[in-house]
Amino acid sequence: MxxxxxxxxxxxxxxxxxxxxxxTDRIIPARFLRTVTFDxxxxxxxxxxxxxxxxxxxxxxxxxxxxxxxxxxVVNKNFGCxxxxxxxxQALSRWGIRAIVGESFAEIFFSNALMMGLPCVSxxxxxxxxxxxxxxxxxxxxxxxxxxxxxxxxxxxxxxxxMPPHAKGALTSGxxxxxxxxxxxxxxxxxxxxxxxx
Numbered sequence: 001m002x003x004x005x006x007x008x009x010x011x012x013x014x015x016x017x018x019x020x021x022x023x024t025d026r027i028i029p030a031r032f033l034r035t036v037t038f039d040x041x042x043x044x045x046x047x048x049x050x051x052x053x054x055x056x057x058x059x060x061x062x063x064x065x066x067x068x069x070x071x072x073x074v075v076n077k078n079f080g081c082x083x084x085x086x087x088x089x090q091a092l093s094r095w096g097i098r099a100i101v102g103e104s105f106a107e108i109f110f111s112n113a114l115m116m117g118l119p120c121v122s123x124x125x126x127x128x129x130x131x132x133x134x135x136x137x138x139x140x141x142x143x144x145x146x147x148x149x150x151x152x153x154x155x156x157x158x159x160x161x162x163m164p165p166h167a168k169g170a171l172t173s174g175x176x177x178x179x180x181x182x183x184x185x186x187x188x189x190x191x192x193x194x195x196x197x198x
Contacts, residue, residue: 004173004174004175004177004184005117005174005176005177006171006172006173006174007117007119007147007171007172007174007176008146008147008148008171008172009144009145009146009147009148009149010071010072010098010099010119010144010145010147011071011142011143011144011145012070012071012072012098012142012143013067013069013070013071013072013139013140013141013142013143014067014070014071014072014073014074014101014131014135014139014141014143014154015061015062015067015070015072015073015074015097015135016061016067016074016132016135016136017061017062017073017074017075018075018076018132019075019076020076020077020078020103021077021078021081022075022076022078022079022080022081023080023081023082023083024080024081024082024083024084024085024087024088024106024109025082025083026046026048026049026082027045027046027080027088027091027092028041028044028045028047028085028087028088028091029044029047029048031044032044032047032087032091033085033087038087038090038091038094039094040094041087041090041091041094042091042094042095042096044091045062045091045092045095046060046062050062050063062095066139066140067139069096070096070097071096071097071098071099072097072098072099072100072101072143072145073092073097073099073100073101074100074101074102074128074131074132074135074143075100075101075102075103075128076102076103076125076128077102077103077104077125078103078104078105078106079100079102079103079104079105079106079109079120080105080106080108080109080110080113081106081109082106084108084112086112086115088109088112089109089112089113089116089118090112090116092118093116093118097118098118099118099119099120099121099145099147100113100118100119100120100121101120101121101122101123101128101131101143101145101152101161102120102121102122102123102128103122103123103124103125103128104122105120105122110167114167114170114171114176115176115178116176117171117176117177119145119147119163119167119171120163120167121145121147121150121152121161121162121163122161122162122163123152123159123160123161123162124159127152127159127160130157130159131143131152131154131157131159134154134155134157135154141154141155142154145161146161147163147168147171147172148168148172150162150163150168
């Protein structure tokens, strides 16, 4: 039996985070990176943005009651730009996010998310807007990110999604899971280790 974790689809309630070019410094401010593990990073997700909203008397999406417990994040274009910190997708994951739907993603953020099994799928700008409006009007709606069939679905609505073939293949086969690959091929690891001269 394989130890690999295949990711074919993710379903759950969603959180809408509008705006282009949301960078990794906003996702997880630098002061939260002084740790040797990723544990507790959820407490710093959008900390500065959330504080600024509170001072302005408004709630950031990550503080709105109707979005608590959401598992799918819906964003606009160039999400995760800026510095290459892998803490950004780690922090979102630890907050509870299991998939991200957006117009586009910064390349390094996308790669860091893929390495931890966090699917990032793209929709057209018009379809992202439709999805955001649907969620805002009915926050309890369940959204399904169907990685395998390249669709994003909620209720009767369905939109075609895009993901690079290598990323889709890694997620649906489980090959994104480095630890699982090692466990599945441990005989080969031990055989190689036995041939080492040290």
